[in-house]
Amino acid sequence: MNLTKSGMISIVGRPNVGKSTLTNALVGEKIAIVTNKPQTTRNRICAVLNRGECQYVFMDTPGLHKARTRLGEYMVGVVKESVADVDAVMLLIEPIPHVGGPEAELIARIRALGVPVVLVINKIDTVKKEELLTVMQVYQAECDFQAIVPISAKNGDGVEELLNVLAAFLPEGPQLFPDDMITDQPERQVCAEIIREKLLLCLDKEIPHGTAVELSKFSERENGIIDIDATIYCEKASHKGIIIGKNGAMLKKISTLARKDIEAFMGAKVFLETWVKVKENWRDNLNFIRDVGYRDE
Numbered sequence: 001m002n003l004t005k006s007g008m009i010s011i012v013g014r015p016n017v018g019k020s021t022l023t024n025a026l027v028g029e030k031i032a033i034v035t036n037k038p039q040t041t042r043n044r045i046c047a048v049l050n051r052g053e054c055q056y057v058f059m060d061t062p063g064l065h066k067a068r069t070r071l072g073e074y075m076v077g078v079v080k081e082s083v084a085d086v087d088a089v090m091l092l093i094e095p096i097p098h099v100g101g102p103e104a105e106l107i108a109r110i111r112a113l114g115v116p117v118v119l120v121i122n123k124i125d126t127v128k129k130e131e132l133l134t135v136m137q138v139y140q141a142e143c144d145f146q147a148i149v150p151i152s153a154k155n156g157d158g159v160e161e162l163l164n165v166l167a168a169f170l171p172e173g174p175q176l177f178p179d180d181m182i183t184d185q186p187e188r189q190v191c192a193e194i195i196r197e198k199l200l201l202c203l204d205k206e207i208p209h210g211t212a213v214e215l216s217k218f219s220e221r222e223n224g225i226i227d228i229d230a231t232i233y234c235e236k237a238s239h240k241g242i243i244i245g246k247n248g249a250m251l252k253k254i255s256t257l258a259r260k261d262i263e264a265f266m267g268a269k270v271f272l273e274t275w276v277k278v279k280e281n282w283r284d285n286l287n288f289i290r291d292v293g294y295r296d297e
């Protein structure tokens with residue numbers, strides 16, 4: 001491949017705006033996890049796309065929100081960091097004709113850093129053209145964006161155009177990542193995130209945000225089969241019962257869904273074993289957060 005331009009682009013936006021969906025749409029692989037519940041993304045996820053002469057390195061970030069726990073504070077820290085030191089920022093917004101608090105704060109922060117910013121209006125499949133024009137006008141009055149690109153991360157509309165727009169911000173120079181690498185996240189961490197995604201999908205609101213997933217075993221047999229042992233940590237004994245379900249039915253459902261996605265991601269057959277353990281107040285314990293792989297840079 002003849003890559004002559006390579007640069008870092010971060011994606012910022014309020015929780016649930018579609019950052020993970022967009023990251024996946026941009027690189028065409030399931031890397032960031034996607035759910036309909038806010039604050040799903042805990043780590044900065046880095047995905048790489050090589051296209052034509054360009055290498056795009058995308059940073060997905062946790063949604064900006066008020067920190068209530070140590071984990072929350074950690075997530076806010078990651079957002080702050082990921083805006084600095086990049087070649088361009090994509091500010092992802094909902095198609096709403098009003099600049100919200102989180103958006104105003106992000107615009108102020110990005111402006112202070114002087115980084116080029118592209119306004120990306122997501123979920124255009126949910127609004128009419130006239131409404132979209134109003135959204136554009138309202139935001140353009142707030143900040144002098146380098147470009148405004150309406151997209152639907154869900155069905156792919158506008159994603160190609162967005163890549164063309166972003167290419168202009170990539171500096172000439174050596175590539176930052178090797179050709180065959182699509183993410184800097186260790187595979188085991190992506191797999192743990194897939195399991196957490198299934199917890200979020202299958203369980204009620206409160207429980208999944210009190211869960212963490214740790215992979216104690218991640219090994220490949222000679223015949224290519226991958227063995228994974230995963231421990232799901234929750235905060236209360238009552239939660240443990242709910243996660244396991246009647247006769248283990250819920251845990252089985254979660255594990256089966258996760259295994260299928262992990263097999264697709266790894267391109268191999270997977271044996272997944274899951275356990276549930278109670279660990280009270282883990283969200284306030286920074287050492288534990290580090291142990292389960294949330295990076296603290």
Ligand SMILES: Nc1nc2c(ncn2[C@@H]2O[C@H](COP(=O)(O)OP(=O)(O)OP(=O)(O)O)[C@@H](O)[C@H]2O)c(=O)[nH]1
Pocket residue numbers: 013014015016017018019020021022033034035036037038039040041061062063122123124125126151152153154155
């Ligand atoms: N209709 C529609 N829904 C979308 C679109 N993009 C994302 N969504 C939905 O919005 C929800 C949130 O998407 P995510 O990609 O998880 O959002 P996020 O910004 O990464 O969320 P956090 O990780 O919580 O910060 C999911 O239910 C997506 O299916 C879109 O273009 N159109």
